[in-house]
Amino acid sequence: MRRALAVGALGVLGAVTAFAAASAPADAAASTLGAAAAQSGRYFGTAIASGKLGDSQYTTIANREFNMVTAENEMKIDATEPNRGQFNFSAGDRVYNWAVQNGKRVRGHTLAWYSQQPGWMQSLSGSSLRQAMIDHINGVMSHYKGKIAYWDVVNEAFADGNSGGRRDSNLQRTGNDWIEVAFRTARNADPAAKLCYNDYNIDNWSWAKTQGVYNMVKDFKQRGVPIDCVGLQSHFNSQSAYNSNYRTTISSFAALGVDVAITELDIQGGSAQTYANVTNDCLAVSRCVGITVWGVRDSDSWLGANTSPLLFDTSGNKKAAYTSVLNALNAAPPVSPSPPVSPSASPSDSPSPTPPVSPSQSPSQSPSQSPSTEPGGCSATMRTVNSWPGGFQSEVTVQAGSAPVNGWTVKWTWPGGQSISSLWNGQQSVSGSSVTVRNAPYNGSIASGASTTLGFTANGSAATPSVTCSSP
C-alpha cells in the first residue's frame, strides 16, 4: 500500500527525484503508523513479547505498523542475568533479531530497576549490590553494543505520591548516587546508545513525581552526568489520567536538552480523542522523538483485553484509536525543508529549546571510510552496525569541524543497488542510487567538535560508500 501510494505520487509529479516518506507531499498520507511517524523524522513502536513471535496475526500487524521495538520482558535483569555473572540473551536476542531483520530499531528495557530483579540480586545490598548493578550494565550493554538506539538505563526510581523524592529500594539504599553511577557506566559501555531515564506517573506536569524527575535531569545536565533522554511511560487510566498539561511536560523536559519519548503508551478505555491528544502533544515538540505503545492487540496488553487499552482489538482489527493516531501523524506539519545553502540565508529558527548535542560517538569502531573534506564545516563517516542475508543496518556519524554546525546534509551513492528500508534521525530523499539525508528537526545543530548520528536499515549487501557532508 505504501509503495503503491509512493508510486502513484511519483506518477502524478513525474518527478525525477523520488522523495521518500520523510519528504512526501502532505496529501500522500502514509498508511501505517511507522511510515506516518517517519514523515516527521519520528518512530512509532510497540512492545514485543518473544513468546508471541509464532503468532502470525501478531507478527503481521507488528511488522506492518511499527518501526521501533521494545522487548516487553526479555531484556530485564531477571531475564538477562538469572545467576550472578551468567548472562542469558536467548529471549532478548529473539526479540532483537526479529526486530532488526524486519528493518526496525530497538529500545533496550531496562538495566537498573527495583523490580524484576533475579533472586540473587534481591538479596544483595550495599557495595556488593552496587558492584552487581555495574557488572550487569556492562554485561548486557556489551552484548548489544552499537545495536540499541535507546537504553532505559534506570527505570522507575521515583516515589509515587507527593514527596517528589526517590522510591525506597535496595538500589536506592546503596546511596543516592546509584542513578548517576548507572548512567556513567552505561555511557562507557556503549557510547553509541542514547541513555534514558524511564518512569510512569511523570506525565502530569503538576505532579510532584514529575517535578522530582525533572529536577534530577536538570541536575544531571548541569553536572555533566551523561543522560540523553527521558521516557514518559504514559500508562493512562482514571487514577492517572491524561492531562492537557502533558505537552508542557514534554516540552519542559526537552528544554533541558534531552530527547523525550513516549515509551509504554496505553489508555484504559482506549479513547480515540485521548490517543490523538497524546500524539499531537508529541508532534508539537521537535525533541519528542517517537511513541511506543505497550503491546499490539488489546489481548496482548498487561492490563487485559477488557480494558481496551491499545490500538488493535483482540481480533487484530484497527480500532478508532488507531485511526485517530494515524490521522494525527499524517496531519503533522512536514519537517521544514532543508535550509538553503546560500551565504545570505539566516540560520533557521527552531522553536525547540537549545538544540541537542548528541553524546560524543565512540570512534572505537573504526569506519571503513575516512571523513570527507567537503567544505561546509562537517564530515561524515558510515559504518555497518549489523548485517544479515539480504540486509544490513548502518550508522552515519556527522561531525562538526572547528565551528558549530546549524543544519547539515550528507550524501552518498550506493555501489550495488542497495535501498534504504527505514531511516531515523534524518530526512532522506533518494534519486536512483544517490541518497541525500538532511538533519531531522531536532539534530541539526552540532557544537564545534561534537557529533550526531543517523541510522538506517537497508536491503542488499552491506556497503560503506564514502559520505560527504555539507552545512549551510
Ligand code: 9MR
Ligand atoms: O508488560 C510487562 C508485563 O508482561 C510484566 O509482567 C511486568 C512485570 O513487571 O512488566 C510489564 O511491563 C512494565 C514495564 O516493564 C515497566 N513499566 C510498567 C510496565 C507495565 O507493568
